[in-house]
Amino acid sequence: MTLRLELRAAPEVPVEADCITPDRLRQLPIAEIERLPVFYGNRQVPLAEVFTVSGAPGETIQLRGDMSRVKHIGATMSCGQIHIDGHAGAHLGAEMLGGTIVVSGNAGDWVGPEMRGGRIVIRGSAGHLAGSAYRGAAVGMTGGEIIIHGAARNEAGHGMRGGLIAIGGSCGDFAGVNMLAGTVTIFGAAGIRTGAGMKRGTIIAMQPLEVLPTFAYACEYRPSFLPLYLLHLRRLGLPVTDGQLSASYRRWCGDAVELNRGEILSPSI
Amino acid sequence: MSENLRVVENATCTFCGCVCDDMILTVDDTQKRIVKAKNACVLGRAWFAEHTIEEAPAALMEGKPATIDAAVAEAARILVEARFPIAYGLSDTTCEAQRQAVAIMDMVRGNIDTTTSVCHGPSGIAFQGVGESTMTLGEVKNRADLVIYWGGNPAESHPRHFGRYAVTAKGMFTPNGKKDRTVVVIDVRRTPSVPAANIFVQLKPGKDFELLWALRVRVKGRPIHADIEEITGVPPATIEDLVQRMKGCRYGVLFFGMGLTMTRGRHFNSGALLALATDLNEFTHFVAKPVRGHGNVTGADNVMSWQTGYPFGVNFSRGYPRFNPGEFTTVDTLARGDADAAMIIASDPASNFPREATAHLRRIPVISLDPKATLTSGLARVAFRTATYGINTGGTVYRMDDVPITMRKAFDSPFPDDESILKAIREKVRELLLARTPHGARSAFELPLTA
Numbered sequence: 001m002t003l004r005l006e007l008r009a010a011p012e013v014p015v016e017a018d019c020i021t022p023d024r025l026r027q028l029p030i031a032e033i034e035r036l037p038v039f040y041g042n043r044q045v046p047l048a049e050v051f052t053v054s055g056a057p058g059e060t061i062q063l064r065g066d067m068s069r070v071k072h073i074g075a076t077m078s079c080g081q082i083h084i085d086g087h088a089g090a091h092l093g094a095e096m097l098g099g100t101i102v103v104s105g106n107a108g109d110w111v112g113p114e115m116r117g118g119r120i121v122i123r124g125s126a127g128h129l130a131g132s133a134y135r136g137a138a139v140g141m142t143g144g145e146i147i148i149h150g151a152a153r154n155e156a157g158h159g160m161r162g163g164l165i166a167i168g169g170s171c172g173d174f175a176g177v178n179m180l181a182g183t184v185t186i187f188g189a190a191g192i193r194t195g196a197g198m199k200r201g202t203i204i205a206m207q208p209l210e211v212l213p214t215f216a217y218a219c220e221y222r223p224s225f226l227p228l229y230l231l232h233l234r235r236l237g238l239p240v241t242d243g244q245l246s247a248s249y250r251r252w253c254g255d256a257v258e259l260n261r262g263e264i265l266s267p268s269i
Numbered sequence: 270m271s272e273n274l275r276v277v278e279n280a281t282c283t284f285c286g287c288v289c290d291d292m293i294l295t296v297d298d299t300q301k302r303i304v305k306a307k308n309a310c311v312l313g314r315a316w317f318a319e320h321t322i323e324e325a326p327a328a329l330m331e332g333k334p335a336t337i338d339a340a341v342a343e344a345a346r347i348l349v350e351a352r353f354p355i356a357y358g359l360s361d362t363t364c365e366a367q368r369q370a371v372a373i374m375d376m377v378r379g380n381i382d383t384t385t386s387v388c389h390g391p392s393g394i395a396f397q398g399v400g401e402s403t404m405t406l407g408e409v410k411n412r413a414d415l416v417i418y419w420g421g422n423p424a425e426s427h428p429r430h431f432g433r434y435a436v437t438a439k440g441m442f443t444p445n446g447k448k449d450r451t452v453v454v455i456d457v458r459r460t461p462s463v464p465a466a467n468i469f470v471q472l473k474p475g476k477d478f479e480l481l482w483a484l485r486v487r488v489k490g491r492p493i494h495a496d497i498e499e500i501t502g503v504p505p506a507t508i509e510d511l512v513q514r515m516k517g518c519r520y521g522v523l524f525f526g527m528g529l530t531m532t533r534g535r536h537f538n539s540g541a542l543l544a545l546a547t548d549l550n551e552f553t554h555f556v557a558k559p560v561r562g563h564g565n566v567t568g569a570d571n572v573m574s575w576q577t578g579y580p581f582g583v584n585f586s587r588g589y590p591r592f593n594p595g596e597f598t599t600v601d602t603l604a605r606g607d608a609d610a611a612m613i614i615a616s617d618p619a620s621n622f623p624r625e626a627t628a629h630l631r632r633i634p635v636i637s638l639d640p641k642a643t644l645t646s647g648l649a650r651v652a653f654r655t656a657t658y659g660i661n662t663g664g665t666v667y668r669m670d671d672v673p674i675t676m677r678k679a680f681d682s683p684f685p686d687d688e689s690i691l692k693a694i695r696e697k698v699r700e701l702l703l704a705r706t707p708h709g710a711r712s713a714f715e716l717p718l719t720a
């Protein structure tokens with residue numbers, strides 16, 4: 001049972017459609033879904049003014065069109081699936097609790113901010129602050145997975161306290177800044193100041209990176225959890241090489257301005 | 270020169286964030302200009318000397334002279350019809366006018382942002398994330414024995430900062446002025462502020478965060494695990510010396526400028542500096558303060574915070590205020606093409622914003638309020654010419670340390686002030702929204718309950 005929503009035309013101003021979650025839509029008749037309010041800029045309009053609605057309401061929602069201006073899709077969802085055929089706007093899966101979101105194109109800023117569970121897969125690239133805390137909050141995502149096949153921009157995993165972020169391409173500055181726990185894996189080049197202010201947690205950087213002077217080199221070893229994580233990521237389609245599975249990793253701990261219990265791992269080549 | 274001279278005492282200069290309120294102005298009422306500004310610095314003297322009243326229409330619509338009433342009606346119509354109206358600027362006007370602008374954007378469910386977002390906005394984010402150990406400049410004058418300027422050049426941007434507050438100023442516990450203080454300048458280049466300092470620390474460009482982090486870790490007594498001189502250009506001995514001075518002073522202050530907030534790392538740079546000040550409070554009294562630029566940009570932060578709960582980058586489109594720099598800051602709402610109408614108050618984004626942002630400004634209807642003709646007023650559909658605050662209007666401005674100062678006007682202007690124009694727009698907006706609200710609906714924005 002799949003509900004199909006197709007964008008009528010690219011919106012001229014941002015649309016906020018936080019009602020698009022399986023939780024909200026799966027038991028409603030189509031006529032009622034069409035009347036649900038979404039914000040078109042500052043005005044509420046019925047959902048049918050922005051999307052054509054077809055198919056059968058159920059666990060899966062299929063969205064089509066360039067939704068780079070449609071924000072808050074899948075916010076707070078706890079079950080079911082959302083498939084986006086195209087780009088997604090900001091705040092995708094914000095504070096999500098469970099279920100799956102898959103985007104075939106790129107996603108905007110704030111992918112899965114403060115998410116608690118579930119999985120978000122972005123086949124293209126994501127904007128700034130994936131899996132982060134909102135401004136003013138100290139804690140970002142606490143559970144679930146954000147899988148970005150392309151690149152991510154600054155502050156991925158800001159204040160993260162659990163869960164997994166994997167970035168297939170490069171990422172911007174301050175990845176894992178102020179992290180409290182959880183794992184960030186970066187397959188491409190990382191920007192500067194990775195892990196600044198981290199208290200605990202693990203950042204795995206597959207390419208050589210610049211480590212802050214407040215991180216101390218500890219040792220080179222083969223962490224036993226790492227192949228398990230990497231095999232999981234390989235199954236999800238990330239570019240894990242055999243070399244990365246068998247390599248030994250250099251470990252830095254930090255950040256010494258904070259608790260100093262975080263770690264950055266990077267394969268020694 | 271005419272004989273019609275008059276002296277205005279205790280006037281206020283609003284050119285920079287020092288907001289000096291000890292100006293003695295000599296006004297020539299015939300020529301409508303200020304002939305002398307005693308106590309002003311070179312920037313202040315220029316600000317007063319260049320102020321003249323030009324012959325110009327008070328309102329333009331599509332570039333043609335219009336009555337103020339017609340222009341107000343058109344401005345209100347633009348704002349009410351827009352689905353993502355934005356207001357921007359606000360740093361060079363009075364708090365009273367800022368307040369009206371917030372009210373209007375609240376009513377039309379728009380987006381309001383100030384020039385803070387392009388200067389110390391990152392510090393605003395950092396205050397929220399890290400906290401702020403703060404003070405007033407009077408405290409600095411009376412108590413500070415260690416003054417550090419980081420990434421700023423007050424000798425050129427705030428010429429009286431040294432003399433009135435922080436370097437040569439004599440105070441209760443600093444009776445000998447500069448002799449009782451150690452002044453440190455930390456910057457990437459040797460600026461004209463350096464001669465005022467006892468110690469100059471030159472660091473490599475873009476390495477502020479690394480140096481701040483190194484200072485923090487040394488203040489905590491932990492080791493640095495890298496060649497810090499190689500990274501930042503500052504030798505370990507200098508870092509140790511700074512740390513000893515910071516821990517050992519009686520009252521330390523860190524002033525920081527846009528060299529910190531507008532370079533790579535932005536809010537994390539200010540955040541690192543604020544965190545350093547916080548860390549130092551374990552040992553002594555230490556405070557930090559951004560050195561704010563435009564006259565009343567601090568007032569804009571204060572009015573916005575007091576009315577909406579947030580200092581800048583606030584959006585009302587859902588009917589309540591939301592704060593999200595990056596999403597609701599003006600450079601972003603314009604560059605992404607989100608905004609469909611703009612009201613620019615006392616600012617000229619068309620001349621200093623990135624190209625994509627100004628290109629969008631040309632595509633949408635713009636309302637501008639400015640005492641002079643600017644690029645922005647040139648492209649505006651509705652342009653008001655208003656009286657210059659502090660010279661032709663009274664009202665309230667905030668000094669960079671959040672101290673409100675009441676201004677006294679020097680002489681009258683033929684143009685109305687920002688506040689009265691904005692009040693008129695607000696009234697018109699209210700009428701239009703009431704007329705649009707459907708029967709049974711909660712507002713002009715929500716769907717009727719029966720839908």
Ligand code: SF4
Pocket residue numbers: 282283284285286287288289308309310311312313314427428429430
């Ligand atoms: S320091 Fe600033 S406020 Fe004071 S006179 Fe100079 S320009 Fe004006």
